[in-house]
Amino acid sequence: MRFTRELAAVVALLVLFGALVRSGAGRIVLPLVSLVVAAGLVVLLLKQPAYTRMAVGPRTRILESVPSDTEAECVECAAPATRIRHYVREWVVLGVPVVLLDEGRVPVCDDHRD
Incomplete structure (x- = not known):
C-alpha cells in the first residue's frame, strides 16, 4: 500500500512537471524548483x-x-x-x-x- 502511494506521488509530480514544461510559467517555476531541489541535496549531503x-x-x-x-x-x-x-x-x-x-x-x- 505504501509503494502504491509513493508511485502515485511520483506520477503526479511527473505530470505536473510535464504541464509546467509546456506552459509559459515553466520558465519561472522550473528554475526555482531546480534551485530548491539542489539546495535540499546539498543539505542532505552536508549532514552526518x-x-x-x-x-x-x-x-x-x-x-x-x-x-x-x-x-x-x-x-x-x-x-x-x-x-x-x-x-x-x-x-x-x-x-x-x-x-x-x-x-x-x-x-x-x-x-x-x-
Missing part, C-alpha cells in the same frame, strides 16, 4: 550520514539504550532487561535513509547482549 556515503539499498541500524520501565524482560531468558535494542531497517540512497521498512525493540539482559 547514518550509513556510509556509498550505501544503497536496504540497511539495518541497531541502537542500544537503558530501559525506562523496570518491567522489561529479556526475550531470551525472561530475566530483567538491562538494555533495549532498537533496530531500524531502512532503504538507503547515498547514506541517507529514504524509506522506513521495519522497526522494533528487543529487550535483552547482560548475558544475551552478544
